Each structure stands twice: as C-alpha cells, then as structure tokens.
Amino acid sequence: MAEGRDPKNMRPDDAQPPSGDEQRPVDGWHKPDASEQSPSPEAPGGWFKPEDAPSLEPAASEPPPESTPASEGDGAPAQPETPGAAPAKTGGWYRPPDAQIEDLLDGVDETIPEASNVPSESTQAQAAHDAQFQRPDDDATRADTPADAEEEGTLILDARTAEPTHRGTGPVIEEPPRSTESTPVPTDTPPEPVAAVAPEAVTQPEPSPFEEAERKIGVLRQRYQAGYLTREELQKELRNLMILDDEGHWWMLGLESNRWYYYDGRDWVPGTPPGHDQAVRGSVVRTETGLQQVVDPEGTVGHSAPDIPLDEDDMPLPQHVPQEDLGATLVSPASPLLEPVRRSDAPTRPKGQQVDIDQGGVVSSPLSPMVTQPARPVQIGSEDLTIQTVPVAPGDQTMPSVAVQSAGDQTVPRVVGGAAVAGAAAEAISKPKPRLGEFPQPDYSAALDVEHNRAWYTKWGIRLAVITVIGGMAITLILLLGVVGYYFYVIDAYDERVAQLGDLVADFETTRIFDTEGTLLAEFNSPETGARTEVPLSEISPWLIHATIATENETFYTDPGFSVLAIVRATVQNLQAGQTVSGASTITQQLARALVLETEFAQQISNERKVAEVIVASEIVRKYDKNQILAIYLNEFFYGNFAYGVEAAAQTYFGKAARDLNPAEAAFIAGLPQSPATYDPVINREAAMGRMEQVLRLMSEANGTGCISIQHADNSPYQVPNGGELCVSAVTQPAGDVVYYYQAPGMTEPEEMTLDITRVKIANFERPDFRATHPHFVNYVWQQLEEDYGEQAIYSAGFRVYTTLNEQIQSVAEQSVTEHLAYVNQVYGARVNNASVVVMRPADGAVMAMVGSADYYNDDIDGQVNVAFTAQQPGSSIKPLVYLSAFEPDEDGRYLTPASVIWDVPTNFSGYTPRNYDGNFNGPVSVRYALGNSLNIPAVKALERTGMERFTALAKRVGLSFPLGDPVERQAGLPTALGAVEVRLFDMVSAFAMLANNGRRVEPYSIIYIEDSDGNEVYRANTSPEGLQVVNPEYAYLITNILSDNEARAAEFGRGQPMELSGGRPAAIKTGTSGTQNIFDVWTMGYTPQYVTGVWVGNTDDSPIYNVTGYYAAAPIWNRVMEAAHQGQPIQQFNEPPGLVRAEICADSGTLPSPACAGRTRVELFAQNAQPPAADRDIFRQLQVDGYTGKLANQYCQDDVETRTFVSISDPAAYDWINNGGGASWATSRGLELPVMPPPSEECSPNDPRPFVVVSSPAEGQTVQGVIQLRGAVTMPDFNRYEIRYGVSHQPEAFSQPVIVETVQRPEGESVLAEFDTRQLENGQYTLRLVAIDAFGRDVNRDIHITIDNPQPTATPAPTTAPMPTQDPNAFATPLPEGFVPQDALPTPTLAPTLTPTWTLTPTPQ
DSSP states (O other): OOTTOOGGGOOOTTOOOOOTTSOOSSTTOBOOOOOTTOOSOOOGGGOBOOTTSOOSSOOTTSOOOOOOOBOTTTOSBOOOOOTTOOOOEETTEEOOOOOOHHHHTTTOOSSOOOOOSOOTTOOHHHHHHHHHHOOTTOHHHHHTSOHHHHHHOEEEEOTTTOSEEEEOSSOOOOOOSOOSSOOOOOTTSOOOOOOOOOOOOOOOOOOOHHHHHHHHHHHHHHHHHTTOSOHHHHHHHHHHTOEEOTTSOEEEEOTTTOOEEEEOSSSEEEOOOTTOSOSSSSSEEEETTEEEEOOOTTSSSSOOOOOOOBOTTSOBOOOOOOOSSHHHHSOOTTOOOOOOOOTTTGGGSOOOOOOOGGGTOOOBOSSOTTOBOOOOOEEETTEEEEEOOOOOOTTOOSOOOEEEEOSSSOEEEEEOSTHHHHHHHHHHOOSOOOOTTOSOSOOOGGGGSGGGOHHHHHHHHHHHHHHHHHHHHHHHHHHHHHHHHHHHHHHHHHHHHHHTGGGOOOOOOOEEEEOTTSOEEEEEOOGGGSEEOOOOGGGSOHHHHHHHHHHHOTTTTTSSSSOHHHHHHHHHHHHHHTSOOOOOOOHHHHHHHHHTSOHHHHHOOSHHHHHHHHHHHHHHHHHSOHHHHHHHHHHHSBOSTTEESHHHHHHHHHSSOGGGOOHHHHHHHHTSTTOTTTTOTTTOHHHHHHHHHHHHHHHHHGGGTTEEEOSSOOOSTTOOOTTOEEEEEEEEOTTSOEEEEEEOTTOSSOEEOHHHHHHHHHOOOOOOOOOOSSHHHHHHHHHHHHHHHOHHHHHHTTOEEEEOOOHHHHHHHHHHHHHHHHHHHHHTOOOOOEEEEEEEETTTTEEEEEEOSSOTTOGGGTTTSOGGGSOBOOGGGGHHHHHHHHHSOOTTSOOOOTTOEEEESOOOBTTBOOOOTTSOOOEEEEHHHHHHTTOHHHHHHHHHHHOHHHHHHHHHHTTOOOTTOOHHHHTOOGGGGGTOSOBOHHHHHHHHHHHHTTTEEOOOBOEEEEEOTTSOEEEEOOSSOOOEEOSOHHHHHHHHHHHTOTTTTHHHHOSSTTSSOGGGOOOEEEEEEEOSSSBOEEEEEEEOSSOEEEEEEEOTTOOOBOSOOHHHHTHHHHHHHHHHHTTTOOOOOOOOOSSEEEEEEETTTSSSOOGGGTTOEEEEEEETTBOOOOGGGOSEEEEEEETTTOSBOOTTOOTTEEEEEEEOOSOHHHHHHHHHSSOHHHHHTTTOOSSOOOOOOOBOOTTSOOOEEEEEESOTTOEEOSEEEEEEEEEOTTEEEEEEEEEESSSOSOOOSOSEEEOSOEEEEEEEEEEEEGGGSOSEEEEEEEEEEETTSOEEEEEEEEEEOOOOOSSOOOOOOOSSOOOOTTOSOSSOOTTOOOGGGSOOOOOOGGGSOOOOOOOOOO
C-alpha cells in the first residue's frame, strides 16, 4: 500500500476500460488489467466496480446518477448521495453493512430464485459448481456440464450484499464483506464477464407476513452460512420473525426444510399458515448440504415431518428435514459458504481436516485444495478484520496471499505463497473455528415464553377456569352444608321461644345502680309498674306504621326477615367510616334480638350473633305473618321515659291514644326506639327534634315515592282499608325550607304538615314521676347502659351496676350549689337560679360527682336538664387552652413561653377592640402575669399569633367539643380567646384533667363493673388506663405552674380563699365570666393532682346575672367541693416532668438579659425545647445616631452623634400607648426619653439636608468677663427658632430657661447671635447652649464651656446662696441686635402643632 493513500478509495492505476464488444455488468464498470501488479481485486466475472459506479442492480432504464467532483488527492469521484446508492466501497471491495434485517432487505428481490426441474440426486447449482472448479484434466466432467447453464448462468441472491448477482459459467468467488488491501489477480486466469439480468417488470402484490418472513429468513440463511451473522444475532433475528396468527398459534419457517411449522403448545407441527397459498416459496431450497426438495402442500412430494427435537432448555425447536449428513444440517457458525455438492460425489470427496487455527493452522476446503473457506470477521481490539480469498489457477500449489486489515491503522503483515498464507490466516483469526454441528439450532424458547404465548394463556386459562369452577363448587357445597347444618342448629336452639313468641311478654327484671361504696342510688323496675298497654294493630295510627316501616325496615312487607341490600349497604358504610356507623337490622331482626335470643348473647357485637339473629328472624317470618310481627314490635319496644309500646309512648308524650296520632306525632315517636336516651325530648330536645326531621325525610323517600300500603284493616280515625296507600311528600321552598305533605285514601288533596310539626316542636315534654338519689348522675349512667347494651337489656338482665360516684363529694356539691346560690342572690342581687358541678379523678377519668342542675325536680329552672352536657360560653376559663396552643411551636418554630412579653395596651383588631374586665391597661406583661390575672387583651393577641385552626385542633385533641360548631366552622374570630364559643362543662373538666396529667388524656367513665342477676361479672372498667399523650408534658406543666402560682394572680385576685385551698395544698385554678355588657355564664375550673372540679353558674334560660363574676359566684362552690374531696387526702405537689429548665430573663422583654436590662431580671421556667430568646433580641437597643435626623450615624453625619436607647417592639400599639397614653411613667422609669421610638434602620446619606449650627465665639474653654458677644451661624431646613440657655458648671444638671429666642436664621459664620453680660453671674464655670429648632420640633444643640472671671468690687456684698443665678433683665448690654427682645418681655412662642407630634410609629420587628 502506497504511503499516504486511502486504502478505502484505492483503485487500479493501470485499469483499462472494457472493450466495446463486451457487455458491462453495470454502467460505469470497467475491466482492470489482469497483471500481477494490479493492486485491486476483481469483481465477479473480472469486472471492477469503481466507487462512482451504481450498484449491481438491473436498472437499464434509469439514468446514471450525476457524478460529483473527485476529492483532492484521491482522484476517485465521491459517492453519489442518492437513496439507492450502494454502501461505501473499500478499494473496490464491497463491504456489507452491519445492519439489522430490515436494513439488509432494503432493495432485495421479494423471492429467492429457485432452480427448476432438478433431479433429486443432482442439482443445477451443483453442476455449475463442478464446472467452475474442476481441474484441467477433468475434461469429461466439463463435457457433462449443461450448455444452458454456461449460456444463461444462474441468478442467485448474494448473502453479503443482499443484491441479485448473475453467476456466469466462469470461476466466480463470492467476495468477503470487507477489503483491507488489494490482492493481484493471476494473469493466466482471465475473468469472464457476468451478464446483467433485468428482472421482469411486473407489479407484485403486497406480501403477506408469511411471505415477508420467507424472504427475510432466506437472506438470514445465506448471511449466516457466509459467516456474517453470529449465532446470537441469528437467534435474535429468527425470534423476531416468528408470527402469531389470529388463533393464538406461533408460526416459524424451518431454517433448512423451508417448511412452515406451528407450535401447538407442546410440539412444532408442520402446517400451512392461514391465508398462505403455498407451504413454501418454490420447490427446492438451498441448504448447507445442497438443494433440498421441499414438501408439496398436497403431500405428493417431500417427506413427512419427523419428531420435534428439544433444545438444551427442553423447549421444542423447528424440525429439520432429515439429511444424510446430519452434522451439516445444523446451523452453526462453522457452516462454510460452499456451492451445492452432488450426493453421488459426497462419499468420495475428501473430508476437511479440523485444524486448531489458534495454533497456527488453516481450514482447507473439503471440496478442493484450490478453494479456501471464508471466515467470519475477527475482532482485534474493537474493529473487524476480514480475511480475503481469491481463486488459484490450476496447477498452482501455493495458496493466494491473505491480507488482514483492521478498520483502524493496525495492519497484520501480508505474506504471499504456501505456508505463509496459513500463518497469516492463523494470525488473523483470534478464535478457533467451531466444528460442524457444534452449535444447535437457534433457541426459540425466549420467543415462546409465557408472556408471548397466547395459546399457553388459553390452555392454562381453560384449565384454571375448570379447576376454579370445580373447586368453587366443592367449596360452595361444603359451605352450603355448613350453613344448612348451622341453620338447623340455631333453629333447634330457639324453636320453642319462636313458637311461643305470640304469648311472650318481655322478660323484665329489676336493674339497680349503686355508688362506689355500694349504696343503692336507683332501681329500674318492670314497666308493668309504669305504663304499658297492649293494643291491636288496627288501633294504632296508620301513620305510625308508615313512619316505623320507613325508618326501621322499608322492605318489611316483602323481605324474608332480613335485608341483603341493607346488610351490604351497612357493610360498605361501616368500612368507609372505619367504625360502626350504620346497622342493617330489620324489624323482625330487632324482635328476634329483643325477645328470642338470650340477653347476654343478644348484647354481643359479633358476627355469630348477627347470623343467629338472621336465622331466627327468617324462622319468625316462616311461622308468623307480617301483621303479627309488626304488632308485637309496636307493643313491646321501649320509647323512652319508662314508656313501653306505642300506646304508652303516645300517652306519655302527647296525652292521647296511639290511634289518634297525626303524621308529625307519628314521626316523632317512630324515631325514639333507635336510642331513647339520646333522643329523649326531656333532656335533649334539640336531638329529638332533629330525629323527627330525619324520620319525616325517610317517610317522604319510602319506596322512592313516599308511599306505603298497609296490609291490614285500619280502625283508627283515618279508616285506611287493607292495601290502602299512605303517602308523604316533601317540597323544598326557594329559601331552602322543606314543607311536608301527607295524603291518605279518601283525601282529595295532600294536606300540609307544617302546623302539626310546629305543635310537636313547641310541646312541653315532661318525664314521668321518677325518684332516685342523685338523679342526674343516675340518668348519665342509664344512658351509658343503653348505648352499650340496649334499652331492653337494662330491664331484662337484672343488672347490678356499681358506679364511681362518691357520696360524700356528691352531697357536698349539691348542698354547696343550693346554699351559695341563695347567698349571692341575697348579698349581691345576682338573680341567678342554676348551677352545675362535675368532679373527676384525673388519674383514671372516674366521675366522682355530678350535679346537673340546682334542683332536678324544679320545672321552673328546667331542673331535669343536665347542664353539664349543654352548650355554655366558658368565658376566661378557656384561656389556659389558648396559651397552651401558643406554647406549642408552630411550623415556623415560633412559640410563647411563660416569660414572653405581651403588650396589654389598647389595640384595634380590624374593628374588634377588647378591653380588660377592670378597664385598665397594664403595658408590657408576661404570659405568666397575663394568664394568672386573666387579662383579656394579651389572650386575644396570643390567639391571633397562634391562629384559629391550631387552637381548634388542640381543643379537639384534648377532648373539647363544640356543640354549636367549632370556632373555625362558625368563623367566631378572636373573641374565641375570651370564651365566645360554647362548650360543655363535662368536656372542660376532662380537658383540665389532661392538664393535671401533664398532657395525658384519659376517657371519663362512671361504671366500675356490672353483674347480672346471677352474680356473673358482665363488665369491668380499666381503672388504670395508660391514656393518650395529646400534649407535650412540658407545655402542660407550664400551664399548671402558672395556674397554681398564687403570686402571679395576686394583683387581680389577691391571696387566700376562694382561689386557694387550706393547708398550703397546691391547686391550679382559673375563673371565667362570659358577656360584655351583661353577664350570662360564670365559671371556675381548678385541679390538684388528685381531683379536678368544674363549676358553672347561670340561668338555664340564658337571662343575665348581675353584680357577680366567676370569682364571687363560682369560685366559692369550687373551693368548698375541693375541700370536701381532699378531706383526709395527703397533700401532693404537681409532678414536674423532665425536660424543664430555669433561666434568668429580662422581665421587660422575656429574653435573656442584655446590659440595658440590668436590675430588671427574674428567673422563669421553660421547656427545654422552647427556651427564651437570646439577649440580642432584647427590646432595649443602644445605638449611635445623628442627633438631627435620628438616622444611624456614619461618615456623613459625624457632627451631631448621640447615643440613644431605643425600644424594639413588634406590637405597633405599644408605641402609641407609651408616647400618647399611660405609658410615659413606664418609659421614664427605665431611663427612656420621650417620644420612645423604634430603632432606626436607615443610615445617614450624603443627600440628607443638614442644619448648620455653630458657635464661633467665645471659644471653647475661654475665660470671659463683662459683656460678651455670642457669634456663629444658625441655618437649618424648616427652621423655626433658635434659643440660648446657660447652665452652671461645665457639666450642668439642668439649663436655664431660654434667655433669648430668635426666629431669624443667621447663615453667616460670624453673625452676632446675642450679647451676654457675665457680670450678672457669679464667677465660675458655665456652659452656654445654643439650641436650633425646626418646625417639627427637632433640635440641634451646641455647647460652649466658659469661665466667668469678673473683677471683684471693693465692697464685699453680703453672700447670697442661690442654686440658680437670678437673671437680670439688663444682663444683655446695649447695643442689642436689631429686633432683640429681653426674655421677660418675650411671650412664650406658640408653635405649630407639629412641634409636639402624636407619635404613630411602625416599629422594627424584634
């Protein structure tokens, strides 16, 4: 290779164009000189293809592409950039592209040309091979070569170029894929031309997927045989060519047999693809061992498919057609590119020697020593190497030269002749050539994985479906047998009671309630002693039947005793809510639970009980008709207030018979059985009315129409016939109100129910005569029993209920309420008539006492209403929870501490201006002081800082409920901090118990344990609950520490009773008073480690009370109850949790003390993770400022620098209070000059207007006598006047009044400002002060220190003692400046209002 030449573009220097009588393969090709020195190889037939020539494709009708100018130094024209241009050439060699199958097939003919009429023992291709490669002395064989083959040649598909090539009769060697260096062609073997064959110009139809696959697999077969594809590449391409038909079968063309096979899920079976007209494309195909006859679609020619072999993974492979040379049928990287071999010649042909080419050997052709086998590209580094081979003339015993060339610049030396060729080949090939048959067929298993195999899915889907169906049937049968068995088991257990249901009367037994000492509090006897009257169904209002069915069991007349739809609905609702919020019991199920199931079993909340209930209900329906079931239900069930059955309920609530109830009254009664205690109109009227509205809505929605047809003859005043339809409808008004209408048979038009509903809502409901000790507490226990066990169980089980009530505390509480209400009414004229007390043990939540009203039996005060569970405004008693929420750090890390300073000053919160109870303002106060003395303004500011959402979340977390809506829902705003949102006394006591537990909340309880009539324990409370830590213990303890600090509240409440307990017992206490102009509720909440007590005093009708607060009306009751509760109890201190620290802080700022706070510090308690701010956040800041502008001093204002103390307050209202309100004394006591201002943040600027005030005479420190002139200059922006004063000594404690006031500026530097007669003063040291004042009251001072030394007179005058020299009107000698007026004649100047401004400042945040 010549140095500097590009081997990729080399062409023969002496190449001559072909003679005119020879046909060129393609335009542009020429025949090079066949001299031995020719550097370029020969194309098939001896033709050379230059780079600018078109591809070897028959395109006679196409115009030749335009040539581009040759590149410099190359001499060869550049490749035309056309879509059909051939790939780049390398020295005349054609290098096939390393592309995927789609790229390889570009431009390839659709089908593989096939030979025709070929005998089974020989092929035309084999004959052509023999003719080309026979020796010179094999004339006989040459004579046997068919003449037509020599004339016409054979059109084949070049596996390397993927282009059709016409094979002539001369010796043709197919070219390897890449050339690294030209190899000379022997001169004695002239190449013969190859005639180009043009394809027929026919229009081919769109190929099917199977035809396309045949074409692609044919190309892959040739490229693999030629060694241009690795086994892995072939496998990948073959897998991609598998076809999945519409029936879920995979199809694959056999690589050797060229026959289509489909995979049946187990084996590869020969077959014809759907829609494919032939089994194969052609009658013979080329294989590694020759041309193989193909199976005819009709089965007349070919072989039957043998057994399907398996690969190494036991996966079926496409079947090969059997061959004699089985080893050669296996596709392997070792398969040589050989011409077909006649079967008759195969046994006599010498077997190729297997040589280890890594050891320097070569692989010779088994057909002829003059043919070398092509090799696959070999990797050297990262580039491909290609071994070139050329034919050798007959008789030549040396092999042609072999050149190895890398794509880079690394070249293996070329050796020519004999053994040197073998050595070069050994060096060029880096891997041993695999032996024939060493590799199996390509592995199709990956393409047949489960995710690709539709048939596999179908097969196993059917199998799984069958298994599932059979298994499901078996399981269903087993379950069915179990259900049937359990059904008969339950029926057998309750058959007798079901049979006697019509004769059963509720099994009643007395239930007794006891206090903690076992003293009987109340007995609940059989309702037979109360009100129960059984009535037939025909004597019950049909509207009550309508309301009951619509509310309890809409499908009552049609269901089998249970409702599957209701069960599914309730299950979904309960799962969505995460708890039991909806039931699914029908009327019949409720009857089964109340009258058939054992009491204890009926009280269980279990699936077993529910299933038994359904079975019993179905049996009841089987034995009784619907009217019987409905009659038993309406006569047996409890409707509250000792009323059993609808007749007793109608008499109790409306004083009429059940037959006379109208639709509104029926709706009211029908809603009670679900929870008579909850919907008791005597103690919970709002809930009862809400339940009635709910029942009315259900009546209007019944069956989707609001109509229900009764199934019996009605004898009530409504006279509804059997099957008669009763309807209720609802109409929503534009304002949102709902108006209900009802219509019964015989009514021409629906009638409005509004008036009837209103009568129910205003009715006076009273509880039947019932006597019990401590009735409010007994009713509270009753309600819990009812919620946990149901109304029937309370009577039928004969419970013995032992409660937490402490008789001593309860009695004292009731007595204290009665006596103290009488006292405040008599002494203070309070006009208050009701009170409530709750005592709880914080350790476990036990309710020790409960006074629901001043007198349970006093209807004038609604005594039966338990005020402990009604909504009342808590007043200031809510403040501990407000500050507790502020102690918790917010998302920005901000928090308050007991030392945090809040400014108790007049503040306007967007129109809301709270005031303290006493009307005073206390300035800066700590949280400890503000909470201890119940100041209102600091509490509002604390809530504003905390946020309504955070406070509401904490209140609910500690157990507080808001019956009328929480502060966020109601948008109550900042008045919430003062108790404007209603809460319940019982919840407040529970929340303060949480504080006593250092943030641990426990659920209150009132029942210790329950026994049934046989003495079996049914229930026992957990008296040592762990509780839930809802607040950080440190924060909760800080609130306790403040509330128990007697000194912190002494300023407002003083010391001693009623806020302190005897014996020095620590107690945390907080009072509360609601109302502004009028007082409506007064509270006292307080606790020790042992007990917490809450007291509410007020009027049930919300009328105002007078002249008393929580301190006077509620605190004395609290004190007396707490003393009784602690009688005999040891004194306990509040448990201080770990994580608290004590630190000295500045009392004025709540921060660590700074030098400016010296002498005003104290020690405070802090949570370790919420300690006081650092000293640099103290409110007092000492800064150097410009005396005139007040800006921070810098290089632009050095003439009037002063050190001033500023106050940095984040509350803007504080500055107004200090400068214009009552805060002046606070400022002066801390050495602050008025007006107090926030620290400046702006520095002096060179553009600031500045005053010019200077005294040039007398000089500083000068000794003067007689009359002296004060000279200098005074000029300043917005000038108003200047004054001259004097003071005794060089450091005077005070200055005299102005001795001169001048309103004219003196801009000249030596102007006479004034004349002063020093003789009027005693000799000594003095300070003269020149003060320039602008229109805004800002001043600039200039001081001059002088010494007066006048000669003493001859006579010594009597000494006089005066702290201040008496000013002589004639002290200013003549001549005086023009316009000068002596001080005594000068009136006090009247300045513009701006001289004493009202300071409204925006402080710099701390």
